[in-house]
Amino acid sequence: EIVLTQSPEFQSVTPKEKVTITCRASQSIGSSLHWYQQKPDQSPKVLIKYASQSISGVPSRFSGSGSGTDFTLTINSLEAEDAATYYCHQSSTLPQTFGQGTKVEIK
Amino acid sequence: EVQLVESGGGLVQPGGSLRLSCAASGFTFSTYSMNWVRQAPGKGLEWVSYISSSSSDIHHSDSVKGRFTMSRDNAKNSLYLQMNSLRAEDTAVYYCARASSLDYWGQGTLVTVSS
Numbered sequence: 001e002i003v004l005t006q007s008p009e010f011q012s013v014t015p016k017e018k019v020t021i022t023c024r025a026s027q028s029i030g031s032s033l034h035w036y037q038q039k040p041d042q043s044p045k046v047l048i049k050y051a052s053q054s055i056s057g058v059p060s061r062f063s064g065s066g067s068g069t070d071f072t073l074t075i076n077s078l079e080a081e082d083a084a085t086y087y088c089h090q091s092s093t094l095p096q097t098f099g100q101g102t103k104v105e106i107k
Numbered sequence: 108e109v110q111l112v113e114s115g116g117g118l119v120q121p122g123g124s125l126r127l128s129c130a131a132s133g134f135t136f137s138t139y140s141m142n143w144v145r146q147a148p149g150k151g152l153e154w155v156s157y158i159s160s161s162s163s164d165i166h167h168s169d170s171v172k173g174r175f176t177m178s179r180d181n182a183k184n185s186l187y188l189q190m191n192s193l194r195a196e197d198t199a200v201y202y203c204a205r206a207s208s209l210d211y212w213g214q215g216t217l218v219t220v221s222s
Contacts, residue, residue, distance in 0.1 A: 089154075
């Protein structure tokens with residue numbers, strides 16, 4: 001099973017700050033890495049698919065990069081509405097797996 | 108507009124069974140693979156099952172293998188998860204999600220396994 005390790009697990013950030021979340025895979029997964037945002041009592045929502053592909057309707061301040069084992073989700077100029085838990089997910093190899101999540105709090 | 112609507116959750120005793128459904132609309136259901144993902148209360152996301160567009164490929168996580176069965180009916184634009192021999196640790200919100208990138212999710216249905 002491929003283990004995805006996210007860091008940090010928690011981040012407290014002021015508005016307009018830049019946020020970087022990393023996701024490291026225990027073995028190479030190519031670009032089959034996706035990022036989701038989940039707000040309390042809501043379903044997860046995809047932000048980035050296949051490491052760096054943007055999603056229609058997702059604000060441009062969200063971007064993704066990486067390949068192989070190391071991936072990054074960047075939120076440029078954080079807004080209050082971005083308070084949420086963020087998950088990475090790999091679909092390269094079964095079983096599909098998720099990172100443990102990164103909770104982003106607004107100061 | 109893509110919509111996924113789960114149903115069938117509820118309270119069940121350990122050892123019992125439930126059948127979850129996911130009704131899909133707003134896209135050509137028969138051309139997409141689908142997944143079930145669950146989230147235990149206060150916990151992270153866990154992939155449960157995958158089915159290819161034609162049902163030729165079906166996979167389950169080790170934690171549910173032999174107890175859960177995923178299926179689909181492309182004529183009815185519907186996805187199913189038959190859950191047998193339920194355990195307390197299966198308590199979770201169950202989501203259906205489209206494609207390998209999980210690009211659309213339903214609202215989830217809560218399954219509670221308790222006596």
